[in-house]
Amino acid sequence: MADATALTASARLVVAPRSNVGRAWRQLRRNRAALAGLVVIAALVFAAAFAPLLTPYDPYAVALEARLQPPGGAHLLGTDELGRDILARLLFGARVSLWVGLVTVTLAATIGVSGGLLAGYLGGLWDAVIMRLVDVFLAFPVIILAISIVAVRGPGLNNVLIALALVYWTNYARVARSVVLTLREEEYTWAARTLGAGPVRIMVHHLLPNAVAPLVVLASLGMGNAILAEAALSFLGLGIQPPEASWGSMLNYGMQFLRDASFLTTLPGLAIFVTVLGFNLLGDGLRDALDPRLRT
């Protein structure tokens, strides 16, 4: 009997998400905006992965005699103030942006989901401490907290990743906690508990899978936010350091040439805009497909 209960419980967990994924995909496919977002992201991943094959130019090769060339000609999108090929730098910048988005979201989700699960499932003092910590982090404007962490740690990719993870974990904690709170007293949680499952097992095997849908939505929107924040930090000179190609720092250096060579700022800005738009469109679409309750 006990075995049967466990079997049904685990069957539900194994079977249910799979059919949900199918349903969500069918719904997503009908959403043209979300598909557009998906196409943008796919193109970006392609550009980042095959960057060296897509351009004959080295993004770091300085050629002062060919500086500030407008788009068209030998350099399709022109050259920057040091004569470096802008298309090459945009392509390699895509790598930085995607990497920042991916690592930030992974780190933030890991911290946040762990905190949210603990707060929601254990309750009491755990809940009070973790959620007050969330409130404290939320009291700081996102970009200011990120700036100050990078300021003391020093600029550079790794510190940007740490700063952004510390800024964005709160969203995941809140979502994970709220899912756990609604499911903590469900029958199947009790069943698992009766069968002798410990808190960790219940949290990871029985509660977490139910939080996957909202977390996927959050992660997609989070990718866009992280990419935007990295660009802002790099624009302020606190993020990715030269000569590394980052869209934000390209804008930073291009700004001095706004009057005479506006393509130095319009092109990287456009790249950031389209990328963030892509992740937002996909995120909105995923929200509609996976979790209609979250719709705003």
Next chain:
Amino acid sequence: MGRYVAQRLLHTLVVLFGVALLTFALIHLTPGDPVLVMLGQDATPTELARLRHMLELDQPLYVQFVNYLSRLTTGQLGDSIFQHQPVTRLLAERFPATLELTVAAMIVAIVVGMLSGIISALWPYSAFDVVAMFVALSGVAMPVFWLGMLAILLFSLQLGWLPSFGRGEPLTDAVGAWVRFGDPSDLVDALKHLLMPGITLGAYSAALISRLVRSALLDVLGQDYVRTARAKGLRGFAVIARHALPNALIPVVTVIGLQVGTLLGGAIIAEMIFAWPGIGRLLIQAINQRDYPLVQGIVLLTAVVVSGINLVVDLLYGTINPRVRYG
């Protein structure tokens, strides 16, 4: 309601304590010796020891924190290392400019966001709605600094309509001059300087508010009580203004409150683009000089402002939401 107010006040106090703790911890996140980082490799051991003593970094950690807290309660934020002035004085000088910019952006966000959201909800899928929602979607993905540069490119460099950087007279002074002496030239100049940074900064929040108002209002318009109000013969405008909007706006108030933090953060970036003399530029300058007391002071100030606004929004929420009011 009294219990609710007491709860929110206590909550804010706890958050402020945490905010102080986190700002305090900031300086200790430095890899290596913070004093060495601030003064650089060329500093003599005496200079290092003096700054270490001045910042109390030679004291045990808990003593440092207790002292920090007790100074905070009397409104002291220490001295800027490179400007040799109290941090509070620097903040008092620069914060009004940031506040002016943030308030201007907030007005843009609320007016544009609410209006377009309401129109979109009243005529969903109309041409206006489609265009407005496309613009709103773009606005949320648009980096503030890029929008600012595009605006400078168009309105300053191409058309020459607006100044590309700097601030005019403080808006309050300019209004005063206009009222007292009947001379509007300062006011016009101040507004010309404020217009582009204000709209640039407010665009993101306007987009967010517009999307939220639209969906909240559409939700409410489908409710039974709205149909009932229509059925009893109320005119369209009365239904919207008396029945639908107040309920739709409850979630919007919370989001508007949350935008204060976003706008204060965005102001840092907008100030860098438009050379606006507020605390954002001060922060970046302090970071480049590794002036940690000043960095701490600015970060603390923004967090206290955000916490204060959150408290106000929560209390406001209590008065406009019957479920809290009578709960």
